[in-house]
Amino acid sequence: MSTEINMRVLLKSRPNGFPTEDDFDVVESPIPRPQQGEILMKSLWLSLDPYMRGRMNDAKSYAPSVNVGEPMVGGAVARVVESRSPLFNVGDLVEGRFGWQSYAISNGIGVRKVDESLAPIQTAVGVLGMPGLTAYFGFLDVCDPKPGDTVVVSAASGAVGQIVGQIAKIMGCKVVGTAGSESKVKFIVDELGFDYAINYKTTDVAQSLDELCPEGIDVYFDNVGGFVTDAVMERINTGARIAICGQISQYNLETPDMAPRNLGLLTRSQAKMEGFLVFAYENRYDEGITRMATWIKEGKLKYKEDVVEGLKNAPKAFIGMLNGENFGKTLIKISE
Amino acid sequence: MSTEINMRVLLKSRPNGFPTEDDFDVVESPIPRPQQGEILMKSLWLSLDPYMRGRMNDAKSYAPSVNVGEPMVGGAVARVVESRSPLFNVGDLVEGRFGWQSYAISNGIGVRKVDESLAPIQTAVGVLGMPGLTAYFGFLDVCDPKPGDTVVVSAASGAVGQIVGQIAKIMGCKVVGTAGSESKVKFIVDELGFDYAINYKTTDVAQSLDELCPEGIDVYFDNVGGFVTDAVMERINTGARIAICGQISQYNLETPDMAPRNLGLLTRSQAKMEGFLVFAYENRYDEGITRMATWIKEGKLKYKEDVVEGLKNAPKAFIGMLNGENFGKTLIKISE
Numbered sequence: 254m255s256t257e258i259n260m261r262v263l264l265k266s267r268p269n270g271f272p273t274e275d276d277f278d279v280v281e282s283p284i285p286r287p288q289q290g291e292i293l294m295k296s297l298w299l300s301l302d303p304y305m306r307g308r309m310n311d312a313k314s315y316a317p318s319v320n321v322g323e324p325m326v327g328g329a330v331a332r333v334v335e336s337r338s339p340l341f342n343v344g345d346l347v348e349g350r351f352g353w354q355s356y357a358i359s360n361g362i363g364v365r366k367v368d369e370s371l372a373p374i375q376t377a378v379g380v381l382g383m384p385g386l387t388a389y390f391g392f393l394d395v396c397d398p399k400p401g402d403t404v405v406v407s408a409a410s411g412a413v414g415q416i417v418g419q420i421a422k423i424m425g426c427k428v429v430g431t432a433g434s435e436s437k438v439k440f441i442v443d444e445l446g447f448d449y450a451i452n453y454k455t456t457d458v459a460q461s462l463d464e465l466c467p468e469g470i471d472v473y474f475d476n477v478g479g480f481v482t483d484a485v486m487e488r489i490n491t492g493a494r495i496a497i498c499g500q501i502s503q504y505n506l507e508t509p510d511m512a513p514r515n516l517g518l519l520t521r522s523q524a525k526m527e528g529f530l531v532f533a534y535e536n537r538y539d540e541g542i543t544r545m546a547t548w549i550k551e552g553k554l555k556y557k558e559d560v561v562e563g564l565k566n567a568p569k570a571f572i573g574m575l576n577g578e579n580f581g582k583t584l585i586k587i588s589e
Numbered sequence: 590m591s592t593e594i595n596m597r598v599l600l601k602s603r604p605n606g607f608p609t610e611d612d613f614d615v616v617e618s619p620i621p622r623p624q625q626g627e628i629l630m631k632s633l634w635l636s637l638d639p640y641m642r643g644r645m646n647d648a649k650s651y652a653p654s655v656n657v658g659e660p661m662v663g664g665a666v667a668r669v670v671e672s673r674s675p676l677f678n679v680g681d682l683v684e685g686r687f688g689w690q691s692y693a694i695s696n697g698i699g700v701r702k703v704d705e706s707l708a709p710i711q712t713a714v715g716v717l718g719m720p721g722l723t724a725y726f727g728f729l730d731v732c733d734p735k736p737g738d739t740v741v742v743s744a745a746s747g748a749v750g751q752i753v754g755q756i757a758k759i760m761g762c763k764v765v766g767t768a769g770s771e772s773k774v775k776f777i778v779d780e781l782g783f784d785y786a787i788n789y790k791t792t793d794v795a796q797s798l799d800e801l802c803p804e805g806i807d808v809y810f811d812n813v814g815g816f817v818t819d820a821v822m823e824r825i826n827t828g829a830r831i832a833i834c835g836q837i838s839q840y841n842l843e844t845p846d847m848a849p850r851n852l853g854l855l856t857r858s859q860a861k862m863e864g865f866l867v868f869a870y871e872n873r874y875d876e877g878i879t880r881m882a883t884w885i886k887e888g889k890l891k892y893k894e895d896v897v898e899g900l901k902n903a904p905k906a907f908i909g910m911l912n913g914e915n916f917g918k919t920l921i922k923i924s925e
Contacts, residue, residue, distance in 0.1 A: 315827070315857050478852055491651070500853040509849035516814055517836040519864030521651050526862045528855025 259284045260564050262353035264319045267309055270507040277568040285358045287337045294331035294357050299585040300378035301571050306504040315530055325353040328378045348377040353567055355587050371546040379582045380416055380556040381542050388416035389541040390534040395496040395527050396472045400425030403466050405485050408476035410437040412582035417474045418447045419554050429465050431481050433577045459484040477502045486518050493524040505575055557581030595620045596900050598689035600655045603645055606843035613904040621694045623673045630667035630693050635921040636714035637907050642840040660688040664714045684713040689903055691923050707882040715918045716752055716892040717878050719867055724752035725877040726870040731832040731863050732808045736761030739802050741821050744812035746773040748918035753810045754783045755890050765801050767817050769913045795820040813838045822854050829860040841911055893917030
């Protein structure tokens with residue numbers, strides 16, 4: 254271990270619009286040493302998620318910005334390699350917000366032990382971690398689905414959207430997903446069991462929704478915002494529930510995207526729109542993990558991963574994900 | 590009675606943008622005669638409300654459009670002058686959707702008997718009728734207020750807004766209203782007891798909100814939409830509740846009003862935005878009326894009316910209301 258180094262990806266500059274690789278610095282540091290009460294972890298898998306784009310800005314948000322010169326934030330699966338804490342043993346598999354680095358130190362706060370028997374370990378930052386729990390609670394709690402509801406999910410092949418759509422099917426809903434390529438559209442119908450899918454890049458979303466959902470839309474789980482959301486909003490039914498999970502279409506704009514005001518649609522439809530963060534459900538994570546792990550074992554819930562090898566490739570993979578070039582949950586494999 | 594005529598205000602043409610008096614036809618017809626099971630009513634008070642603008646359009650809404658050549662829809666307080674129904678007696682005071690006309694026929698469906706002992710009879714289409722109940726349920730049920738919450742109400746001197754703000758004070762909230770004149774702003778603070786008021790026509794709403802609500806905004810009851818709503822949304826607290834009651838700033842636009850997309854604010858703040866219609870609470874109207882009548886008797890709830898005499902003046906008064914020229918609940922006094 255003493256011959257290894259700690260690779261870290263730092264925020265070098267705050268992007269205006271789309272990030273570039275120049276906004277990141279890949280540096281090599283000595284491996285840090287744990288103090289009394291701390292653990293040293295070697296990261297195995299890093300999760301790349303759209304929320305990280307917001308952390309690169311110096312703007313008010315629900316969580317602090319990353320400071321320039323500091324490692325990018327991110328959830329990771331790691332192995333405890335040295336423990337000076339009574340709470341963890343060497344060899345424990347853990348998950349937490351360890352950042353874009355190959356080694357991390359923690360006092361254990363916010364570190365969760367991962368049950369390796371449930372599923373492959375990288376699912377602890379995927380379907381059985383933050384993205385999956387976002388889908389689980391955002392759909393089941395915020396959207397309050399009923400059997401027979403027509404559900405639309407945007408970014409439907411992404412880490413969150415793919416799980417939302419499959420849970421909607423488990424709940425007896427009709428599910429339509431939007432995605433940005435023919436292979437994604439084919440995948441979510443053929444492999445994940447969505448009823449329909451719309452390629453928002455090549456088809457008129459409004460017209461497609463009219464054709465696929467003539468009965469209107471009861472639930473919308475939004476990961477993207479923008480014109481896709483406008484088209485859905487025009488077609489919501491009375492009592493519709495709309496979960497605002499993400500707005501990835503808006504994260505990299507240099508000037509604000511202008512749109513016709515449409516809040517009156519909420520009144521006309523007596524509809525509810527709610528923004529949520531998964532952290533609000535922290536005391537129920539075990540429920541979500543247990544239930545989804547069961548669905549995975551029963552073959553009812555699949556997950557697609559887009560794995561990139563090597564932490565040094567994280568900036569490029571992250572930018573690709575913001576561009577929709579990923580296909581499934583984006584993961585960096587840092588180490589065996 | 591046989592020498593009287595039935596004055597009716599018909600929709601003559603569908604307006605594009607702001608209605609003009611030419612869009613209405615004031616006509617005189619014979620007084621209709623009730624069939625078996627029906628009642629004939631003489632209207633005393635007609636309520637003018639912003640929702641009526643939507644009924645002039647030929648567009649999908651929660652209620653059918655008014656057909657060209659038919660009387661405008663509207664709630665009224667009326668006296669039964671002839672009854673061929675076992676459910677009503679001559680002399681009964683009733684409230685219902687009798688339209689812009691001095692006499693109306695009904696089979697009794699949707700007709701509510703008014704308790705004249707509660708308050709002046711015109712309150713049956715005001716604070717103790719649709720606008721007051723809209724305020725009551727929209728604020729108490731949709732906004733779920735807690736003592737100490739900071740509440741913002743737009744169109745705060747209007748029929749709904751004035752009641753929302755006073756109920757918010759009864760509930761122990763801090764209340765800021767927006768209105769469009771110095772006299773309205775002064776009134777809602779001095780007479781109705783709001784904590785603060787903002788004249789959105791003469792002051793920078795965003796800056797005023799920063800000064801008056803440095804702690805942020807927990808509840809927003811929106812009657813207007815547009816830039817006032819944008820400014821509020823930028824300042825909502827975690828867990829904020831936003832009731833979309835009306836969007837009067839948008840009802841008379843010839844081209845859509847464009848605005849920066851801001852749904853991401855809902856996620857950041859884990860906030861809920863809900864459109865509602867008062868009809869959803871119909872089985873609880875008695876609760877609302879009883880409670881508000883008590884508050885009126887206790888001096889805790891005031892109401893301001895803007896009374897225009899004569900049904901023939903309804904088109905002008907209606908257009909004035911859409912322009913914000915009314916001061917309080919707009920009523921047409923049709924008859925003694």
